[in-house]
Amino acid sequence: MPANGAPTKITQGSQTKGGIGESTLRPDGTLKVTGEFAYSSDMWHEDMLWGQILRSPVAHAEIVSIDTGEALATPGVYAVLTYDDLPTEVKNYGLEIQDTPVLAHGKVRHHGEPVAIVAADHPETARRAAAKIKVEYKELPVITDEASATAPDAILVHEGRDDHHAGHVPHPNIVHRQPIVRGNVEEARRRADVIVEGEYTFGMQDQAFLGPESGLAVPEEDGGVHLYIATQWLHSDLRQIAPVLGLPEEKVRMTLSGVGGAFGGREDLSMQIHACLLALRTGKPVKIVYNRFESFFGHVHRHPAKLYYEHGATKDGKLTHMKCRIVLDGGAYASASPAVVGNASSLSVGPYVVDDVDIEAIALYTNNPPCGAMRGFGAVQACFAYEAQMDKLAKRLGMDPVEFRQLNAMEQGTIMPTGQPVDSPAPVAELLRRVKAMPMPPERQWESSEGADVRQLPGGLSNTTHGEGVVRGVGIAVGIKNVGFSEGFDDYSTAKVRMEVVGGEPVATVHTAMAEVGQGGVTVHAQIARTELGVAQVTIHPADTQVGSAGSTSASRQTYVTGGAVKHTCELVREKVLEIGRRKFGTYHPAWATAELLLEGGKVVTDGGEVLGDLADVLEGESVEIEAEWRHRPTEAFDLRTGQGNGHVQYSFAAHRAVVEVDTELGLVKVIELACAQDVGKALNPLSVIGQIQGGTTQGLGVAVMEEIIVDPKTAKVRNPSFTDYLIPTILDTPTIPVDVLELADDHAPYGLRGIGEAPTLSSTPAVLAAIRNATGLELNRTPVRPEHLTGTA
């Protein structure tokens, strides 16, 4: 009992094991380590056919003719479909703008665009039959960059646009434009003692999730179809699929299969409609599995970008103004480009206080591969550029780059360039302090008594150096990412929670449509249910469309929003359970009516800790099931002229310190350590939080030194669609990643949590670039950095 004599109050969930804040283990862990977990590519059905997509070998062309006769005559082939076979008037799909043809109609707009689909009894038969389809193309000039897109005589990638951005863009080959103007840059510039300009290039990154796009469509007796699929958002898929099939949404049943990673690449549809069309046409189950080559064509990528920045600062190190222009290449179809533009513009200033800004972000339509969502979503490209600017400014001012950032760091109460106040903790200066204070890795770790261990040197087992020419560099960066869907989107989630007695034990079942893509949402949902309902046993129901939408597994939002929905629904269930308890047992003890009641350890207890009864007795012969929606605070659209508006729900911050060793003679980089400090609000599952931070950090490392989809500027064709030529970090390329987690609660969010998945992907890249600049003295205005950029042979 406390010294003041007041009785100790217990709070809901504090007495139950396996609740929030613990590092409980994944419920799907055992299945995943034994090979039993059923990913979408593992689906199998008696009598199943294999689907194959024929894709365009050129980037921009008119389709003169398609001859499917020989393909259709191939033994083992059941169907060959083209645009002409689409069953309804709805022939396009898209996340926001329905500009993407299910199958090409008269024209292809990018390399790899789907033209025809085949179903056959063996995947090789399907592949060979697809190759027998004769398509005659008449090639058109390609639009590949801003100059070619906005030239006076530019071919329009999409004729006759009538989408809701068409009216405000300066050119039909611009998907969306978002300016943000605040203060007076011209006046503020006069106060600047130093002005730094920079032009930066960000390469096209691929999500490179390992589980290929895949799924199984099973035709059903009622004329509908059941699709087993790996996606990030079942209900968004459903909304796009059903109209093309000409089916009501109830007749398109969707069940989430195992998802082998996503990172944004599964926000758009890939093979979903194709598999359903073939299944409905043939009356047989159809499975489609992309190989890696096809996967590079089958999903959108991270927007490559050109970024033009100007910053000013006074000689005592205060930022005066920022002017920037961000040009994102959206490729042939809109995908998530408008929202990426919104993020890039609204977060272009970074986590700094700058009152006078003039910002413009645009996304282009080109004949390059379509670009859309990838972890970090517009904020990544901007962070690369503004952090390079911060280092340039600090250098010009003769200041320490961390102190310079801390001097200008935003904090709670700062007004964003959009006019939105930051109304929860924004510990930017503290994260920088923490990441800088981490112990440094020892120098020359490659030295051993037996000579140099080349595995620890740039070039590794290629044995290119034993330390000669190797220079160490250190760089620091920090970033800001929004959490949740922004700009007025109704960003809700739904959870259905059931509580009953099974085998004498109280059990909770949580059913949502949340796509578990590896992030650990299923782990966290079980933890929330234990905390809120005081039970040991929680069953996670498979995700499907038999429950309301959970929204997308993206924008770092699922623990916040679907976690919030699970929490909210559990609270409703708890009230109902207590009502039942009062009805059954209320007469036995006055506390049923008078005390604050909690569910803990399978019992109903008072907040003083007195046990009133077993949940098993309360729920005997009863069950409680509630489905409820939950939404976070509403947001507003950004004004199309000024960019003003309370557009974001929450911000997330991370800082990195990179230590690299560069073989300056060969231009080879080894990242020795990538330390991260991040504020997570509240770590619902610390083990998973650290896993997210380390994984995001590594994707940022990838785009710093190796990852880039190379598109030929003359033909707009993809040159490296394979893991042989598109390199992602291996365990040898990835350093140790010490993580310092800060937990400053956001009072607006469930449990005070902060969405965490994306922020570490932002600052990782500029930290590595800064470290390489520190080691080499080079300016390095593009990412990824390759050896030729370090040796002057580019």
Place this chain on the structure above:
Amino acid sequence: MRVNFTVNGRPQEADDVWEGESLLYVLRERLGLPGSKNACEQGECGSCTVRLDGVPVCSCLVAAGQVEGREVVTVEGLADFARQRAEGGCATGACGTRGTSLDEAKGWQAKGTDSQTGEGTELSPVQQAFIDAGAVQCGFCTPGLLVAADEMLENNPNPTDADIREALSGNLCRCTGYEKIMDAVRLAAARQSEGV
């Protein structure tokens, strides 16, 4: 064609195999063993790693006909394989100079598991360590990594970090940043040396 080989200690016969099919395809689509994963099908990612007569290989690069009469261990058989090894039998095919004979291999067999929940499943030390250390996120790389890590620990029970990184450098993971995978392998090695 017909291919006869041993998978996880059990003789298997695959019929109507097209000559161009890989071992990975036969395992996944003909034998109902989809644990070996198909992330790149070009030998770059290691997700399909199995042991062929004890040697870790990318099963996507092995033509099905090449495994005739040989012995394959997949992730589905890893727990039994590890138990057999711990009990002193030769499950690896690496004990003799020319691999394990079919008769020897029949001395152990992978048991079925509950495919619904995985509850009660017996795991190998490296499988348990991957769960405990948080090395599993999406899990698509996990089967290949487990087979590769188990083989490394068989040959090098006390690996340095550099040894682990070298041994697992053929296995891509996109989710974890590899740190928890390092933790898992260290944990498995420590438990192994403590006899836990």
